Amino acid sequence: MNLKLQRLPKNDQLQAWDAADTLLLEHIAEKSFNQVLLVNDTFGALACSLTAKSADIELTSWSDSWLAHKASEKNLAANQLNANWQALPSTEVPTTPFDAVLIQLPKTTALLEQQLHALRPALTDHTVIVAAGMAKHIHRSTIELFEKIIGPSPTSLAKKKARLIFPTVDKSLTPPTNKSSKTWSDHGLRLNNLANVFSREKFDIGARFFIDQFSALPPADNIIDLGCGNGVLSICAAQHFPEANILGVDESYMAVASATENYxxxxxxxxxxxxxxxxxxxxxxxxxxxxxxxxxxxxxxAVGDTIAWQMLRESHRQLQSGGELWVVGNRQLHYHSKLRRLFGGSRMVASNNKFVVLAARKR
Ligand SMILES: C[S@@+](CC[C@H](N)C(=O)[O-])C[C@H]1O[C@@H](n2cnc3c(N)ncnc32)[C@H](O)[C@@H]1O
Structure with a gap:
């Protein structure tokens, strides 16, 4: 790709596009479109390439990732591409009739299910739909999902380990019920989880172990739930501290919507x-x-600790003097050594054979 593209958070070890982006762009190279919906354009590789090819193209980037939208904006600007580009959060539904819908397959089947259900009403017989993914992530069940919700979905051969799916709309088809959101009850809580929310199906065992230690939390007036997911930590913190203010942040639009509703x-x-x-x-x-x-x-x-590092670093910056960061993690992630570098040390609040809860105080 002849563009300067960076991931967000910046990570020079990893590319900001994959072979599925390249294969999709090769496939549509000879076609011209006016209005295109980009679904899950992770760092803006599709937006940048399409704008570089045709400055007049109108692009809507529909994603559950706020970071994906920020990365697209940054990459467009870094390549001096004055794009006709707008961000649409996953919690809203695309309505404009698009002449093409280009889909990077999302990590979870639940998000794909939700997106296909939401997309179907905006699709016409003339909409060109192309989905791209790495072949190892495209299962028979992935193709069946397209066939059940959209219509017949032939596929390409794999090239450089990527593959394309070409769904066509069957207006006579009655799609199955959308089951992508899940509600579960546990620990006296009832939590609704939109399709892409972490621990959508059940209580995360790390979060459960963390909450079991909340009786030892120090008194607090202003609490941040960093990476709030469905809001479970915020809700339990609010029960422990009936006077405290709570701010939950997440990069997933669906997480923020679920946490707001669950609270x-x-x-x-x-x-x-x-x-x-x-x-x-x-x-x-x-x-x-x-x-x-x-x-x-x-x-x-991509597995890695870049985001965890950023969370710990920015927690140190954000905390008032004497304030504490409490973190739960898998034992083998060794957060204590990161906390030593950032906070000068940490204390172990609890541990079991899988998880450890650490507390670090800002001096
Ligand atoms: C392990 S989950 C924890 C969710 C919830 N707090 C719990 O304990 O069940 C981590 C959360 O961090 C969010 N996240 C990932 N990258 C992020 C970023 N750069 N900024 C903010 N949140 C992020 C994810 O969307 C996810 O909801």
Whole structure:
């Protein structure tokens, strides 16, 4: 790709596009479109390439990732591409009739299911639909999902380990019920989870172990739930500290929407607010004296600790003096050594054979 593309968070070890992007772009190279919906364009590789080819093209980027939208904006600007580009959060539904819908397959089947159901009404007989993914992630069940919700979906051969799917709309088809959202009850909580929310089907065992330690939390007035997911840590913190203000942040639009709804259903007061952010880099006025964090260990399909590092670093910056970061993690992730570098040390609050809960105080 003849473009300067960077991931967000910046990671020079990993490319900001994959062979599926390249194969999709090769496939449509000879075609020209006016209005295109880009679904899950992770770092803006599709937006940048299409704008570089035709400056007049109108692009809507529909994604659950706030980071994906920010990365697309940054990459368009870095390549001096004055794009006709707009971001559409996953919690809204695309309505414009598009002449092409280009889909990067998402990591979870549940998100794909939700997206195909939401897309179907905006598709016409003339919409060109192309989905791209790495062959190892395209299963028989992936193709069946397209066939059940959209219509016949032939596929390409694999090239450089990527493959394309070419769904066509069958207007006579009655799609099955959309089962992508899940509600579960546990620990006296009832939590609704939109399709792409972490621990959508059941209580995460790390989060459960973390919550079991909440009786040992230090008193706090302003609490941040960093990477809030469905809001479970915020809700339990609100039960422990009936006077505290709570700010939950997540880069997933669906997580922020689920956390907002779950807080209202389970607590129902106005002490908490939930917002999209890249870790804490967009938060400036929180005056936090306690940060709770169950960090992610992957971004899309890439496993790594870049985001966890960023969360710990920005927690240190954000905390008031004397404030504490409480973090839960798999034992082998060795967060204690990161906390030693950032905070000068940490104490172990609890551990079992899988997880450890650590607390680090800002001096
Ligand atoms: C392991 S989950 C924890 C969710 C919830 N707190 C719990 O304990 O069940 C990590 C969360 O971090 C979010 N996340 C990932 N990258 C992020 C980023 N750069 N900024 C903010 N949140 C992020 C994910 O969307 C996910 O909801």
């Amino acid at each position: 209202q259903q389970n607590i129902g007061d106005d002490r908490a607010r939930f917002t999209t952010s890249n870790c804490l880099s967009d938060i400036h006025d929180a005056a936090a004296d306690l940060i709770l964090c169950n960090p992610p260990f992957h971004q899309q399909h």
